[in-house]
Amino acid sequence: xxxxxxxxxxxxxxxxxxxxxxxxxCNALNPGRTAEFMEGLSNEEAWEVLQHxxxxxxxxxxxxFAEERQLAMLQHHEPWQVxxxxxxxxxxxxxxxxxxxxxxxxxxILPLLPLADRRNIQRLRAYAEETAGGLMTTEVAKLAQTxxxxxxxxxxxxxxxxxxxxxxxxxxxxxxxxxxxVSTRQLVSSLAKPNRTLGEMMxxxxxVALVTEDQESVAEKVERYNLLAIPVVDSGRRLLxxxxxDDVIDVVRDELTEDAHRIAAVAPLEDDYLRIGLFTLxxxxxxxLTILFFAALLTAFTLRSYExxxxxxxxxxxxxxxxxxxxxxxxxxSATLVITAMTSGEVKFSDWYLVLxxxxxxSVVLGSFLALIGFGVALFIAPTxxxxxxxxxxxxxxxxxxxxxxxxLPILFKRAGLDPALMSNPFVAGIVxxxxxVIYINVARVLLG
Amino acid sequence: xxxxxxxxxxxxxxxxxxxxxxxxxCNALNPGRTAEFMEGLSNEEAWEVLQHxxxxxxxxxxxxFAEERQLAMLQHHEPWQVxxxxxxxxxxxxxxxxxxxxxxxxxxILPLLPLADRRNIQRLRAYAEETAGGLMTTEVAKLAQTxxxxxxxxxxxxxxxxxxxxxxxxxxxxxxxxxxxVSTRQLVSSLAKPNRTLGEMMxxxxxVALVTEDQESVAEKVERYNLLAIPVVDSGRRLLxxxxxDDVIDVVRDELTEDAHRIAAVAPLEDDYLRIGLFTLxxxxxxxLTILFFAALLTAFTLRSYExxxxxxxxxxxxxxxxxxxxxxxxxxSATLVITAMTSGEVKFSDWYLVLxxxxxxSVVLGSFLALIGFGVALFIAPTxxxxxxxxxxxxxxxxxxxxxxxxLPILFKRAGLDPALMSNPFVAGIVxxxxxVIYINVARVLLG
Numbered sequence: 001x002x003x004x005x006x007x008x009x010x011x012x013x014x015x016x017x018x019x020x021x022x023x024x025x026c027n028a029l030n031p032g033r034t035a036e037f038m039e040g041l042s043n044e045e046a047w048e049v050l051q052h053x054x055x056x057x058x059x060x061x062x063x064x065f066a067e068e069r070q071l072a073m074l075q076h077h078e079p080w081q082v083x084x085x086x087x088x089x090x091x092x093x094x095x096x097x098x099x100x101x102x103x104x105x106x107x108x109i110l111p112l113l114p115l116a117d118r119r120n121i122q123r124l125r126a127y128a129e130e131t132a133g134g135l136m137t138t139e140v141a142k143l144a145q146t147x148x149x150x151x152x153x154x155x156x157x158x159x160x161x162x163x164x165x166x167x168x169x170x171x172x173x174x175x176x177x178x179x180x181x182v183s184t185r186q187l188v189s190s191l192a193k194p195n196r197t198l199g200e201m202m203x204x205x206x207x208v209a210l211v212t213e214d215q216e217s218v219a220e221k222v223e224r225y226n227l228l229a230i231p232v233v234d235s236g237r238r239l240l241x242x243x244x245x246d247d248v249i250d251v252v253r254d255e256l257t258e259d260a261h262r263i264a265a266v267a268p269l270e271d272d273y274l275r276i277g278l279f280t281l282x283x284x285x286x287x288x289l290t291i292l293f294f295a296a297l298l299t300a301f302t303l304r305s306y307e308x309x310x311x312x313x314x315x316x317x318x319x320x321x322x323x324x325x326x327x328x329x330x331x332x333x334s335a336t337l338v339i340t341a342m343t344s345g346e347v348k349f350s351d352w353y354l355v356l357x358x359x360x361x362x363s364v365v366l367g368s369f370l371a372l373i374g375f376g377v378a379l380f381i382a383p384t385x386x387x388x389x390x391x392x393x394x395x396x397x398x399x400x401x402x403x404x405x406x407x408x409l410p411i412l413f414k415r416a417g418l419d420p421a422l423m424s425n426p427f428v429a430g431i432v433x434x435x436x437x438v439i440y441i442n443v444a445r446v447l448l449g
Numbered sequence: 450x451x452x453x454x455x456x457x458x459x460x461x462x463x464x465x466x467x468x469x470x471x472x473x474x475c476n477a478l479n480p481g482r483t484a485e486f487m488e489g490l491s492n493e494e495a496w497e498v499l500q501h502x503x504x505x506x507x508x509x510x511x512x513x514f515a516e517e518r519q520l521a522m523l524q525h526h527e528p529w530q531v532x533x534x535x536x537x538x539x540x541x542x543x544x545x546x547x548x549x550x551x552x553x554x555x556x557x558i559l560p561l562l563p564l565a566d567r568r569n570i571q572r573l574r575a576y577a578e579e580t581a582g583g584l585m586t587t588e589v590a591k592l593a594q595t596x597x598x599x600x601x602x603x604x605x606x607x608x609x610x611x612x613x614x615x616x617x618x619x620x621x622x623x624x625x626x627x628x629x630x631v632s633t634r635q636l637v638s639s640l641a642k643p644n645r646t647l648g649e650m651m652x653x654x655x656x657v658a659l660v661t662e663d664q665e666s667v668a669e670k671v672e673r674y675n676l677l678a679i680p681v682v683d684s685g686r687r688l689l690x691x692x693x694x695d696d697v698i699d700v701v702r703d704e705l706t707e708d709a710h711r712i713a714a715v716a717p718l719e720d721d722y723l724r725i726g727l728f729t730l731x732x733x734x735x736x737x738l739t740i741l742f743f744a745a746l747l748t749a750f751t752l753r754s755y756e757x758x759x760x761x762x763x764x765x766x767x768x769x770x771x772x773x774x775x776x777x778x779x780x781x782x783s784a785t786l787v788i789t790a791m792t793s794g795e796v797k798f799s800d801w802y803l804v805l806x807x808x809x810x811x812s813v814v815l816g817s818f819l820a821l822i823g824f825g826v827a828l829f830i831a832p833t834x835x836x837x838x839x840x841x842x843x844x845x846x847x848x849x850x851x852x853x854x855x856x857x858l859p860i861l862f863k864r865a866g867l868d869p870a871l872m873s874n875p876f877v878a879g880i881v882x883x884x885x886x887v888i889y890i891n892v893a894r895v896l897l898g
Contacts, residue, residue, distance in 0.1 A: 029654045032674040064673075153640060160638040167616055167633075167677075184616075184633055189609040191602060205478045224513075225481040226695045228616075228677065245694045246675045252698055256705040257789050263709060264785035264874060265778060273790035274800060274807075282811050285782050286818065292778050293819050297826055299770035304830065310766060317759060317766050321748040321882055324770055328777075329714060329741050329875045333734050336713035340706045341722035354723060362731050369735065370742050377746055381753065425713060425874070426778045433770050 006037045014048055026053035026061065035064030043072045051081075059088035068275070071100055074109075083112035092137035092247065095124040132209040132218050135251070136232040136241035141169045145179055145199030149190045152182070152198055165244050167228045171202045178231055178239045180204040208233045211240055218243060219251040220345075259343055262421035263336055265292060288426070295430035299324075302434055306441045315382055316390070316444055320437070323394055326370060327402035327436040328429035334359055334406030335428045339420050342410065352411050359407040360400070367399035390447050394440045401439070402432045455486045463497055475502035475510065484513030492521045500530075508537035517724070520549055523558075532561035541586035541696065544573040581658040581667050584700070585681040585690035590618045594628055594648030598639045601631070601647055614693050616677045620651045627680055627688045629653040657682045660689055667692060668700040669794075708792055711870035712785055714741060737873070744879035748773075751883055755890045764831055765839070765893055769886070772843055775819060776851035776885040777878035783808055783855030784877045788869050791859065801860050808856040809849070816848035839896050843889045850888070851881045 006025070013021045026034060026049065038046045038061075046069065050058050062070060062085060074082050074097060086094055086109060098106050098121065110118055120138055127133025141163055143152055152169065160166050169187070171180045180202030190196055207225050209218045209232050222230050222245065229242045258268040267284040269276050303310065303320075310317060338355060341347040347355060371392035378391035406428045410420035455474070462470045475483060475498065487495045487510075495518065499507050511519065511534060523531050523546060535543055535558060547555050547570065559567055569587055576582025590612055592601055601618060609615050618636070620629045629651030639645055656674050658667045658681050671679050671694065678691045707717040716733040718725050752759065752769075759766055787804060790796040796804060820841035827837035855877045859869035 030652055030656070030674070032656070033654060153637060157637050157640040160634050165634075166637065184637070185609050185614075188602060188606050188615065188633070191606040203479055205482060207479065207481070223695070223698055225479070228694070245677070245698075246672070249672055249694075249698055249701055252701055253705065253793065256702065256709070257793065260705070260709045260712065260785055260789050263713070264781045266782050266786060269786075272795040273786050274796060274803060278807060278810055281807070282814050285779075285811065286815050289775075289778055289782070289815055289819065290822070293771075293775060293822065296771045296774045299774075300767045300826065300830065303767040303770070304764075307763070311763055314756070314760055315753075317769075318749045318752040320766075320769055321752070321773055321886065322742075322745045324774075325745045325748075325875075325879065325882060326738075326742060328878075329738055330734075332713045332875060333715050333738070336709055337715060337718075337722050340709050344702065344706065346721040347723060351723060358723075358727060358730070361727055362734065365731050366735050366738055370738065373739075373742065377749065381749065426774075426781060429777075430774065433774060437770065 004040050007040045010038070010041060010049065011045070014045060019052065022049060022052040025049070026057060031057065031060040032064045034061050038065075043069055043076070047073055047077060055084055055088050059085055063089065063093065067097075067100075070097060074101055075105060079108045080112055083109050087113055087117055090137050091120055091124060091139055091241075092135060092243075095121055096129075099125065099129075127211065130215045131211065132213045132215065132232045132243060133211040133240070135215055135218065135243045135247050136211075137244065138241040139163050140231070140239065140242045141166055142172050142176075142239060143169050143198060145171045145173070145197060145202065147198050148195050149187055149198075149201075150194040152187060153191075156184075156187075165229055165242070168231075168242075169198070170231055170239055170242075171198050172239050176238045178206060178208065178233055178237055181206050181231070206231060208237070209243065210235070215251045216255055219248045219255070222248045223252070256343070259339065259421045262419065263339060263425050265289070265426040292426050292430050295427070296433065299433050299437055302437050306437075309441050309444060313387070313444065313448060315387070316440070318381065319378070319391055319394075320440070322374070323391075323398055323440055324429075324433045324436045326395055327398040327432040329402075330363060330366065330399045331402035331406035331428040331432045332425040334363075334403045335410055335425050338407050339410045342414055342420050347411075349411060349415050352408075355407050355411065356404065359403045363400045363403035364396075366403075367396040370399060371395040387448060390440075390444045393447070394436075394443045397439050397443070398432070398436045401435050402428075405432055405435070453489050456489045459487070459490060459498065460494070463494060468501065471498060471501040474498070475506060480506065480509040481513045483510050487514075492518055492525070496522055496526060504533055504537050508534055512538065512542065516546075516549075519546060523550055524554060528557045529561055532558050536562055536566055539586050540569055540573060540588055540690075541584060544570055545578075548574065548578075576660065579664045580660065581662045581664065581681045581692060582660040582689070584664055584667065584692045584696050585660075586693070587690040588612050589680070589688065589691045590615055591621050591625075591688060592618050592647060594620045594622070594646060594651065596647050597644050598636055598647075598650075599643040601636060602640075605633075605636075614678055614691070617680075617691075618647070619680055619688055619691075620647050621688050625687045627655060627657065627682055627686055630655050630680070655680065657686070658692065659684070664700045665704055668697045668704070671697045672701070705792070708788065708870045711868065712788060712874050714738070714873040714875040737875070741875050741879050744876070745882065748882050748886055751886050755886075758890055758893060762836070762893065762897060764836070765889070767830065768827070768840060768843075769889070771823070772840075772847055772889050773878075773882045773885045775844055776847035776881040778851075779812060779815065779848045780851035780855035780877040780881045781874040783812075783852045784859055784874050787856050787859045791863055791869050796860075798860060798864050801857075804856050804860065805853065808852045812849045812852035813845075815852075816845040819848060820844040836897060839889075839893045842896070843885075843892045846888050846892070847881070847885045850884050851877075854881055854884070 038049060053061060139162060141156060141159055143155060156166055167184050169182045170178060173179055182198050182202045186201055190201060207221055207230060209230050211232050211234050229244045231239055232241045232243060233239055261268050265288040267287060269284060338347060374395045375388060375392040378388035382388040409428060414420040487498060502510060588611060590605060590608055592604060605615055616633050618631045619627060622628055631647050631651045635650055656670055656679060658679050660681050660683050678693045680688055681690045681692060682688055710717050714737040716736060718733060787796060823844045824837060824841040827840035831837040858877060863869040
């Protein structure tokens, strides 16, 4: 998928030290596209090309590189060159990158940064990664409420190149307390009345995130109110920074992927699948796999306790995997549907009754249908017609049990204040396995005497 | 979770026909918050409160209601009142809502709308829902390249209240061809040079979405280039509309939820879990459940073919569920990790070798560990030590097989141009079930001879 369109030309320019064309390449396209055309270059070559862009543009292009390349570049070049680049990276991204570099390297770079940036980095590093503080950037347009529309536009014009986004202006008082916001849209619409002040125009009912607030809750606010950015304040409502919409998309993606992993009984990975250490990966999978294994061990003991039945009707054994997989699969479906519906807010605890009614109906229909097919097959395999009846009755009961367990357990977990996705599909399947065996043998006992 | 803070006051205002306070309530807060405070009201009451807001604000507040309430309101009131509201709803949301109303109702409302809106709705309805055309809004700031900074700002001031977003201005020629974009940020930063023209300032290398492009691909572009909005063009590069960042968050959420459902073998639902018809829900689950059921039937036939072995060593039967669930669970973990990593672009087809190496190592470690535990238990249950050895050897092989199947199948599906999430966990588990039984009996044959 790497874009190789310009690779030969780029390599030629580098070999010829063709300054003019390299400068042109760095500036002609939009920075995202420039980064894309450099994907096929080695990190060394890309770094060399980058030196032909002015510092601000250099950091913009750099921002579109994959994280791996970014880290490699910060790791392997002259500290002063790296510091020059780091100075221009937006405050929130910069802190995330530095957090992934070895401490010795950070210690080499930090002293070369201007004091203000150094302080800013230290402050941002203090916030936990999954909170509003860990996501925010401190580059925000702060203005006084006494400014007029015209003055505000002029001030904004001066600040604009420094800021990540200028689509809301934050009105603060002398103590940096957030008083209100004015959108650039309002400002532009008010050009006809250039002497109105920000104080007169501002919306004072502002949706804010507390600096310690969990990132999931922040993302929910941004989504619910369709915001481009949300201001982050401390407990005294002093404005600390903002979180922009692009960081929110990342949060939504991360949280949903985390859910998918939990549903499959993998403790959430904090890193890319290909980059995470094998030891960590093994641990995150092994923990759950072992718990599930102990649950599954119970099936062995359960079956042993039915030794007599299984020996007198040996053909019953052949259907064991079929029955437990039918229960497990229908349970997984219910659990996944309920978990994802709770994550997106479609299903709340108060809906439990409705969920159970729906699951009952669906599972009886599905169970009856599969029971019919199962009965057809059992007629061939079982020695008597009476015996064959064991299979459909068991299938119907197991599928209904599976769906109800799958739907109920995540709701109960949610109620208990736990992440419903913890009630993973394999866990539901484990419970349904044991239930399935117990149901199976007891149905057989009743029918076969 | 419903916010009940203002409910008593609101109901009192309605009972007293307290116009002044109701108007105040509709205008004092930001519209998202106003909608939130109305959550506890009945649809009828909420509609009555809404009549106290001016049309533009009314549609803003309406935009924050849950879809169900929105549809109920459009369905049940005087057509002229509804038309007045519909006129003010952003073009993209409006079309989505009308698509969910009964045709007779739409036929009542449409004739009451101004001709331009009617045409606009008909045009947007023609695009498929999951394409750029289905997502876009037509309210976009189009300007000529000859305008100066000052003129552009004034023009924008006039248009601003009509537009969903004004953060990029799109420069078009007489034929409506997209020539370039200028961000409001650039415009504001250029206030010092009010006579520069848009043509001089604009970025002509614009990332666009084709009107027929799939929504997933559009979302990927917006995320990759960190855009606030992406212009939608036809094949002749004529500007048709824009897609804004909030619609992109919805796409990301939908696609990931769809993946989670596919992974659990549910065909993606097009509607909320609680709102989707029971017949549809049953069909979407039943289809896959039946396919998986037929796969599981094979296990019954496989076991029957090992009749002799199972009768001579009856204790082998007790471990069957344990062995197939260990294989299934480890396979699900691998499949989910690989599928989610492919969705987010972390893993590409070219990484298959690396994925397999990593899965081999992890599965051997996990398999050996669980084999050890299994051996301990088998020593208690199996009649001979030699017999007990069957369990660890089988567990190790089944877990390695499970991981490799789980990791390989989604990659192969992706290679074949199919959605890797189709290679759902239950499907992987189904394959591993049969493999597991075959491995188990053959290990037993060799060891117990």
